Amino acid sequence: EVQLVESGGGLVQPGGSLRLSCAASGFTLSTYSMNWVRQAPGKGLEWVSYIRSGSNTVYYADSVKGRFTISRDNAKNSLSLQMNSLRAEDTAVYYCARANFIAASASYYFDYWGQGTLVTVST
Amino acid sequence: DIQMTQSPSSLSASVGDRVTITCRASQSITTYLNWYQQKPGEAPKLLIYTASTLQSGVPSRFSGSGSGTDFTLTISTLQPEDFATYYCQQSYSTPLTFGGGTKVEIK
Numbered sequence: 001e002v003q004l005v006e007s008g009g010g011l012v013q014p015g016g017s018l019r020l021s022c023a024a025s026g027f028t029l030s031t032y033s034m035n036w037v038r039q040a041p042g043k044g045l046e047w048v049s050y051i052r053s054g055s056n057t058v059y060y061a062d063s064v065k066g067r068f069t070i071s072r073d074n075a076k077n078s079l080s081l082q083m084n085s086l087r088a089e090d091t092a093v094y095y096c097a098r099a100n101f102i103a104a105s106a107s108y109y110f111d112y113w114g115q116g117t118l119v120t121v122s123t
Numbered sequence: 124d125i126q127m128t129q130s131p132s133s134l135s136a137s138v139g140d141r142v143t144i145t146c147r148a149s150q151s152i153t154t155y156l157n158w159y160q161q162k163p164g165e166a167p168k169l170l171i172y173t174a175s176t177l178q179s180g181v182p183s184r185f186s187g188s189g190s191g192t193d194f195t196l197t198i199s200t201l202q203p204e205d206f207a208t209y210y211c212q213q214s215y216s217t218p219l220t221f222g223g224g225t226k227v228e229i230k
Contacts, residue, residue: 035219037167045159045167045210047219059217095166099214108214109157109172116166 002026002112004096009117016086022079022096022114030054030074033099035110036081038092049081050099086121093118125149125213129222135230142198144225146211151191155215158187158196162207171196
């Protein structure tokens with residue numbers, strides 16, 4: 001059974017740092033592209049970052065570029081998001097999501113999501 | 124960036140109603156369009172991918188259509204467990220943007 005479990009959220013002051021982790025089970029994380037998506041309280045979904053399968057190609061939303069770093073630990077089958085220079089507007093539930101890509105049918109979608117971890121940036 | 128606009132932002136409906144939600148992209152995304160359902164306190168759940176393909180395990184009362192810039196999610200006969208917020212997402216290019224969501228409430 002595929003499972004994604006996030007951890008590492010919490011309360012942090014503006015300007016601080018936090019590292020989120022996403023432990024994967026039931027599949028080999030390195031063979032899938034993985035994403036972070038966040039949701040501010042009472043708001044919609046915002047894609048944050050992506051790391052491509054089989055390579056270290058990464059992409060970031062403009063809102064986090066230069067402050068957040070996505071990475072993968074294949075030995076631990078886990079995904080991470082290092083968040084620096086945190087701002088109040090980064091307050092959100094952060095989800096990791098597995099992406100499934102099927103070239104033949106032009107499909108790219110998030111088929112499994114973790115339960116999310118809450119990050120609160122406040123004094 | 125590709126902007127995704129959903130309408131309506133909310134709607135009230137009764138069990139048994141037919142519900143239609145629209146999603147419009149700011150440029151053509153061919154069929155790189157996915158639909159997710161989210162209930163309060165839960166993670167989003169994939170319903171439909173590639174505009175019209177039903178994810179395994181999702182009831183057949185859900186259907187999707189469209190290509191290019193205009194897409195539709197239809198719930199043929201609304202069930203009590205369908206009251207939730209629905210999001211479209213384009214996966215044509217980064218940033219992978221979501222629509223603002225449509226909250227389906229009980230009338």
